[in-house]
Amino acid sequence: MFFLIASFLLPLSTSGASLFSERIEVKVGNEIITTYEIESRIQSMVAQGLIDNSEANRQDVVREIREDLIDEKILQIALSDRGLRVTDQEVERRIHEIINRQGISSVDEFDQILTSQGFSLNRIRQDIRRQLEMERFTSVLEQEGQLNRSDPTEEELRNYFTQNRDEFSSNIRLSVQECLLVYQEDRTTVEALVNRFTRNPTQFNECVQNYSQSPSAQFGGILRGLEKHSVIPQLQTALFSDHSQEVVSIEEPGMVRLFRILEREDLGPQSFEAVQELIAQRLRAERFQRAFENGIQRARSNLDITVSLGSGS
Structure with missing residues (x-):
């Protein structure tokens, strides 16, 4: 209280x-x-x-x-x-x-x-x-x-699939080019580079060649075969929500990641079998989060x- x-x-x-x-x-x-x-x-x-x-x-x-x-x-x-x-x-x-x-x-x-x-x-x-x-x-x-650490039942899995059918109605696969900019002690320079390469996608190779600290830079920053369910939520929002931007930026602790969208491919609706394990992971995570929050709330009440x-x- x-x-x-x-x-x-x-x-x-x-x-x-x-x-x-x-x-x-x-x-x-x-x-x-x-x-x-x-x-x-x-x-x-x-x-x-x-x-x-x-x-x-x-x-x-x-x-x-x-x-x-x-x-x-x-x-x-x-x-x-x-x-x-x-x-x-x-x-x-x-x-x-x-x-x-x-x-x-x-x-x-x-x-x-x-x-x-x-x-x-x-x-x-x-x-x-x-x-x-x-x-x-x-x-x-x-x-x-x-x-409860038991696996979700098939009924729970299918209910989730039905309730979130819109999410699984398409399956976009991306090829992107990545440039990782590290702040170190100079945020101003990084912010200027983010602004420059976001506005000028045709110059993105320069970002990769001259500034990127990502291991992908040795391969030209190219990352292929990215699907929504295989990346972290922050990347899901940035890469798969807005189809109008050619370059998107994601701010992380001490750094900014830039991604230039090279190719989008719609693989069509996903079957229940294809996303069954993904749904199970989500339900287990939700179950854990509820248990954790409830545990903290019980401790708080005392x-x-x-x-x-x-x-x-």
Whole structure:
């Protein structure tokens, strides 16, 4: 439950590095969320091009980030109550697993690679912690009978197919040319390149040859045989929704991907058998999402959540 109260003031940073007053914005049980946490998350997401923190959107951004942090605290408390809290050592172990798997020589080298791509090691630590927490909470939900991992029935599969028949009425296959632009420390240059090559598709080869950081650049950036169900949702929207654009852009953390549409081929309606496994994956994902959200909501209902008056309600 939520209560609005006056802000709990904390001592200001004596380092001079903070650009905002440090205070408690939210109390979640015995845990707190500070101004610093909210602003740091906002600044990180702005740097990665994930959110628009303009004055017009400021309140919505703060509210969204605050709610995300509340959910993260709730998840941590739920795990801690069961003796399952993720430790710093576990996070560092996962980072070293990534480093070893990628053949990277040290944490410092990994940090340099991340920085060159617009990421930070601290942000990766946060993401890994969140992933480990979600994995652990998923196991809790399953053990407590809140998550059903059984395969969807054929009736469920066919009902989904019938209810979404329009989606499966056509099957577009694309051939595209990709150009991956990494921000590094210069967003202005990348934004200018995006604008240039979006408006001038005939110059797209120059983007691939001179600027692309994608492995596909060594093959001229050519990617063939892309179908809607085989790409991530963000790509589905960009590549398969608007047939009028020759070049589309997708902003990702630390980078922008440009795709020039070279060829569209309509393969005709898809059969139930052709999309059966895709539908099963979607239904399993929906089932997991519902169980996860319900689990967080149950944990939330057992906690006192106090939001300060100054945090943007």
